[in-house]
Amino acid sequence: MSNLKDHLSKDQTLLAPKLENPKFKALLDNALSSYVVSEKYENLPKILWGEKRFQLERSSSFRKLRQVSKDNIYTHLTRLNLALSWYIERSGHNYGAKMILLSDTQEEKSLYALFVAEEAIHQREFEHFIDFIPDPNVYWHPLLDPLAQAIKEAERETCLYVIQVLLEGFGIGLYTSLKESCDLPELKKVYSRIINDEAKHHGSGVILTHSLSPNDLVKDQVFEYTRQFIIALQSADMLGSSFEREQKLSQKERSRFYEEVEYEKFMNLRLVKLKSMLQKVDNWDLIDRLEKEKVFKFSI
Numbered sequence: 583m584s585n586l587k588d589h590l591s592k593d594q595t596l597l598a599p600k601l602e603n604p605k606f607k608a609l610l611d612n613a614l615s616s617y618v619v620s621e622k623y624e625n626l627p628k629i630l631w632g633e634k635r636f637q638l639e640r641s642s643s644f645r646k647l648r649q650v651s652k653d654n655i656y657t658h659l660t661r662l663n664l665a666l667s668w669y670i671e672r673s674g675h676n677y678g679a680k681m682i683l684l685s686d687t688q689e690e691k692s693l694y695a696l697f698v699a700e701e702a703i704h705q706r707e708f709e710h711f712i713d714f715i716p717d718p719n720v721y722w723h724p725l726l727d728p729l730a731q732a733i734k735e736a737e738r739e740t741c742l743y744v745i746q747v748l749l750e751g752f753g754i755g756l757y758t759s760l761k762e763s764c765d766l767p768e769l770k771k772v773y774s775r776i777i778n779d780e781a782k783h784h785g786s787g788v789i790l791t792h793s794l795s796p797n798d799l800v801k802d803q804v805f806e807y808t809r810q811f812i813i814a815l816q817s818a819d820m821l822g823s824s825f826e827r828e829q830k831l832s833q834k835e836r837s838r839f840y841e842e843v844e845y846e847k848f849m850n851l852r853l854v855k856l857k858s859m860l861q862k863v864d865n866w867d868l869i870d871r872l873e874k875e876k877v878f879k880f881s882i
């Protein structure tokens with residue numbers, strides 16, 4: 583398999599948020615009206631995740647900033663969280679479409695059709711809390727690249743492992759922590775409802791992979807996409823890049839920033855969780871191979 587990194591680029595189907603076609607917008611609004619529970623949130627606060635989630639006051643560089651800069655950083659981080667949630671749901675549409683087309687049985691098609699309907703509801707729920715255009719040049723997350731690539735190119739069985747088990751599982755962990763650290767009760771409720779659906783998606787992936795005996799191509803793809811996914815996660819650097827939109831850091835200040843916010847500890851905890859999720863489905867040497875690549879150990 584060629585190196586994925588060489589040809590990863592932003593997926594065109596995710597990039598064009600053409601929500602403005604009035605005819606489709608009206609039809610979609612009507613179709614969603616009986617499913618979507620939340621209302622479009624008016625007068626949305628700019629910061630929905632702040633000190634409670636990121637604890638940037640631990641950083642001496644952050645403490646020295648003026649309040650307006652601190653607020654700008656938390657506003658940007660809030661938008662990154664919302665945009666990532668929104669792009670994950672958009673990707674879910676593409677994943678479900680692929681699985682519907684590749685299903686062997688009608689039951690499988692119907693199951694994925696229901697899952698995609700839930701992704702459409704989730705996307706709309708998030709839109710009720712988004713008052714900015716999630717421009718991919720500003721609010722992109724690197725893990726969306728291997729996700730899009732897998733949806734486009736990977737075998738059906740590979741998708742079951744990488745997307746339905748690993749990524750949906752990661753999504754549950756991410757959404758749970760976003761729910762817990764969110765400052766807006768209405769959005770917390772939305773995350774709670776969505777987490778219940780994602781647990782079904784992830785859980786059925788785990789059940790379905792148990793009966794598989796993947797061939798060498800699938801094993802190689804699962805390894806490579808998982809590796810790319812973990813590399814992407816490690817390269818995301820939301821905190822540092824958000825900080826530097828306000829104030830550049832020298833090499834030394836940057837290291838101190840990461841040290842003070844305990845970034846290494848946070849990332850390694852995340853990797854431990856991912857590894858334990860993979861253990862649920864690894865009945866070959868997937869984790870051993872990944873261990874040899876040292877992907878589960880993060881250091882700055």
Ligand SMILES: [Fe+2]
Nearest residue numbers: 671674701704
């Ligand atoms: Fe979803």
Ligand SMILES: [Fe+2]
Nearest residue numbers: 674750780783
């Ligand atoms: Fe999902």
